[in-house]
Amino acid sequence: MxxxxxxxxxxxxxxxxxxxxxxxxxxxxxxxxxxxxxxxxxxxxxxxxxxxxxxxxxxxxxxxxxxxxxxxxxxxxxxxxxxxxxxxxxxxxxxxxxxxxxxxxxxxxxxxxxxxxxxxxxxxxxxxxxxxxxxxxxxxxxxxxxxxxxxxxxxxxxxxxLSQIYAQRLSEAGPRPATDSAAFQFPDLARMDAAATATPGFVTPAANGPSLVTPSVDTATPSSFTTPVMPGAHAPAAGRAGPSSTDAAPESTPARGAAVPPPVPGQRRKFVDEGKLRKVSGRLFSEPPLSSVRRSSRISAHQNASDASHSNGSGGEALPGGSRQDGGHHRGQRQSGSQNGDRGREQHEDDEQGATSARRGRRSESREDEAGAGPSSEHSNGDVSRAAVWLEGARQLLALLRQLGEAYRLLAMYRCKEAAAAFGRLPQQHYATAWVLCQVGRAHFEMVDYKEAERAFSWARRLCPHRLEGLDVYSTLLWHMKKEVELSYLAQEAIALDRMSPYAWCVLGNCFSLQREHEAAVRFFQRALQLDPHHAYAHTLAGHEHLSIEDWDEALTAFRAAIRLDARHYNAWYGLGTIYYQQEKFELAEYHFRRALSIHPGSSVLHCYLGMSLHALKRDREALQLLDAAIAKDARNPLPKFEKAAVLFSQDLYEEALAELEALKEVAPKEASLYFLMGKIFKKLDNPDKAMLNFSTALDLKPSNADVNQIKAAIEKLSVPDDGEGEEL
CATH class of the missing domain: 1.25.40.10 (Tetratricopeptide repeat domain)
Structure with missing residues (x-):
């Protein structure tokens, strides 16, 4: 049972x-x-x-x-x-x-x-x-x-x-047939480079390793053991001179099961061709086989060749080159010669049968040896062939993993441009997969190349619409691009696919965050954390939602939880730095921004925020260096240009600051803080008309309530000398 x-x-x-x-x-x-x-x-x-x-x-x-x-x-x-x-x-x-x-x-x-x-x-x-x-x-x-x-x-x-793993699995498949030869040893795959490009099944033996080629059968056999001749075929001379005697009998095959006599030492096998046999007997294969002749004893091999030459003369048959001899004296000699000839022929036939039987016995033994060793040889050759093919497949797989691994390693180091290029060098059938495209999308997302990132993620969704892993990053991308419709549709699809997936709830949280429903977004991120408490990115997204509603304590808790799960999660370090910056704890802000920048040194945003912290600490030279680096890393990012203009304004470099803002106006024409800063610069340059124009433009762009109060206060003090109105929006 x-x-x-x-x-x-x-x-x-x-x-x-x-x-x-x-x-x-x-x-x-x-x-x-x-x-x-x-x-x-x-x-x-x-x-x-x-x-x-x-x-x-x-x-x-x-x-x-x-x-x-x-x-x-x-x-x-x-x-x-x-x-x-x-x-x-x-x-x-x-x-x-x-x-x-x-x-x-x-x-x-x-x-x-x-x-x-x-x-x-x-x-x-x-x-x-x-x-x-x-x-x-x-x-x-x-x-x-x-x-x-x-x-x-x-x-x-x-x-x-991999060769060790393959050998272990090969040994676990079952015991091999017992043979007389040595047990097959799995070849060292690291030494089989030549086998991968050679003919399958053939492996060149390594210099220091075991030979993988089955030894050939020794062909140096005694001269009496020759290759059997099929009826009607010419016997090979085996390198010997052709025989001059015609007294050899045709070769016969011993009966199955007959005893095989040992070979006669020094016996030389004589061969005659079919034509000579026809001349001797007149018929080639008409005589009964030797195995059917009864013999009571073996005759010694000391007869004369001349006696054997009379073996074909019985019955008055003509001898080659002679005549019929009927005389009485000759008859006695003929009878005696006939008896001697019979004995010679019998002895010669016995010798021939012994040689043939011995030869066939050797052939039978050889076949038995081959039959016994055949499975082992076939098994060894088959294993070697499979090992060579397997080695080639292992090398191809490792080459592919090496490409994928190098690309993923570069992405983990946030060398995003190099990572995207490395992924692009993959074969098309592997590049056009959801996992690779999500990694490519993430690389472009980290480079703030949102259009390329969206293209990669959309392609991945078309190829694998049921894949949820990576949708947290994709939804954050759509949040940055302010695509409410696409994000809402993505959230509905994700929840419909799997309500028990943390990625689906992260998408839903980003969707509500974009609609400025921050409390609902926090609840959805918390639901994602209930399903997977070790999802570091969900902690970070929840922290940013708390930050949006100025719930500092909860935001700090969320960001710290993300860092405990993943110390290299630079988004959480950036979130902590942002909290301390807004709380005007600029030393702590600098520390956390530096930690984030050490993880992701290619981020323009992190360079910018670290420069802002240094500017708040009155370290303007370092701040300008970091802001210039931020602009160089991403010329499309308007924030470092604005912050650079603010630093120049604080250093009373009004013309340089105004030039930066005029260039920035082409990139971000609807940014209220830009016009507010330009208004303050024109006030410093004693141009109240242009200052009022810029303050009014800033109000028309509908900034937040706090910013509106600052702008109105600046307008009221337009005719008053500056006394600390250098605050920024």
Whole structure:
């Protein structure tokens, strides 16, 4: 019954019938409570998203598979110390981890979540060393900022690791047939570069490694063992001179099962062609086979060749080159010669039969050897051929992963332009996939190239409309582009696809944020965090919503939570810097902006805000350098140009500041703060008319209430000398 239940549980799991598999497995454990059956029940619970039930079933189990599944359950339940103990156990000092590469990967996640970055990097690197195709570990390395460790992967060491995995799986496939030859050894794939380009199935043996070519059969056989001749064919001379004697009998085949006499040492096989045999006997294959002649004894091989030459003279047949002899004296000699000839012929035939039988015995043994060694040879050659083909596939896959990995590593380093170019060098069939296009869209988004980013994300949506991962960034892009209709449609689609996805609720939160319903947006971001408390970007988006309604404490809490989850989440560092800047804590603002800029050095916005903080700290020279760098990184961004004009205005460089603002007016003609600053500059230049014109234009653009009060106060003091009205909108 146990075997039947196990088979039906496995079949139900294979057919994704989880309730049925769980029910049957519970019956299995009730009747046969072995560790293997308990592990199977825990697997049913875990697949049914009931990790808490699997956790209790697996407690106390000792097998590596059970410990790994127990660690997975503990990780899902947030029991990180228990998960780490299950993976390491008593072998932690020796560096042994349950389940190899997967175990190291899970340990890396545990260390990352418990804020042990260096240990996490070490485990992720070890996981990739054991299994170079563990892409998730590579992503984690890049996200942790371990760019050097990530850049060293997918090289020659990866080929060696893959060869070990292939050899292990080959050995797990089952025992090989027992042969007399040495057991097949899996070739070192790192030494098979030539085999990848050579003919499939042929591998050049390495200089220091085992030969992969099956040795050829030794052909240096004795002269009496010659290749059998088919009837009607000429026997090969095998490098010997043609025979001059005509006393050889035609070759016969011994009967099946006849005893094979040993070969006569030094016996030289004589060959005659068909024409000579016809001259001797007049008929070639008319005589009975030698195996049908009865003999009581073997005759010694010491007869004269002249006696053997009379073996064809019985019955008064004509001898070649002679006449018929009928005399009595000659008759006696003829009879005696006939007897001797019979003996000679019989002895010659015996010798011939011995040689032929021995030759055929050798051939039979050779066939038996080939039959015995054939499966091993075929198996070895087949394994070598498969290994060569597999090696070529592994190299092609590693080349593709190397391209993808380099592009993703550049993106993780926020070298976005290089990353987009690296993704663009991928083969078309891989570039035109949703994952790659989302990464390309993210790269353009970080470069503030919103049009290209939208094109990439839209393409990804057309290719894979059911993909939700990445929609948080896409919805933020639409928020920046102020596309309310597109964002609303995207939110409806995402919620319709999966209401249990945190990405869908992030899209909905951005949609309501764009409509200035910030409290509703906060609720949606909190719902996303309920579904995935470790979603760092959802914390950041919620923090920005709190920032919009000036709820500083909640915003600080949200941004700090994002940084605890991901220390390289520069958006959260930027959010903290913005809070401190608005609270006029400029030293703290500078610190957080610098941390964000160290993560994303290519951001024009971060350069600008750091320059603004330095300007507030009266470090105008450094501020101008940072603002110039911000303009150089993104000439389309109007904010650093405006802030540069403000710094120049504070230094009484009015003409330079006015020139910057006039150029900026072509880019942002509807910005109220721009006209307000120009009005203050014209007041400094004693041009009240132009100052009033610019103040009125700023009011017409409908700024916020606080800005309206500042503009009206400046208009009232237009005829009054300046006394601290240098405040900016």
């Amino acid at each position: 146990e075997a039947v239940l196990q088979e039906r549980v496995a079949a139900s799991l294979q057919q994704y019938m989880l309730p049925n598999a769980t029910f049957l497995c519970e019956r299995l454990c009730a009747g046969f409570p072995t560790e293997a059956n308990k592990q199977l029940l825990a697997s049913c619970y875990f697949r049914a998203n009931q990790a808490f039930r699997a956790f209790y079933v697996l407690q106390g189990l000792k097998s590596p598979e059970s410990r790994y599944l127990y660690a997975l359950c503990c990780f899902q339940l947030g029991k990180l110390p228990e998960a780490e103990a299950a993976l390491t156990g008593d072998h932690y000092s020796a560096g042994q981890v349950v389940n190899g590469a997967a175990g190291h990967y899970l340990l890396g996640l545990i260390c990352k979540r418990s804020d042990r970055r260096e240990t996490a990097v070490r485990h992720f690197s070890r996981a990739l060393a054991l299994d170079p195709l563990l892409w998730s570990a590579f992503e984690e390395l890049c996200n942790l900022g371990a760019h050097e460790a990530a850049g060293a992967l997918f090289g020659d060491s990866a080929v060696a690791a």
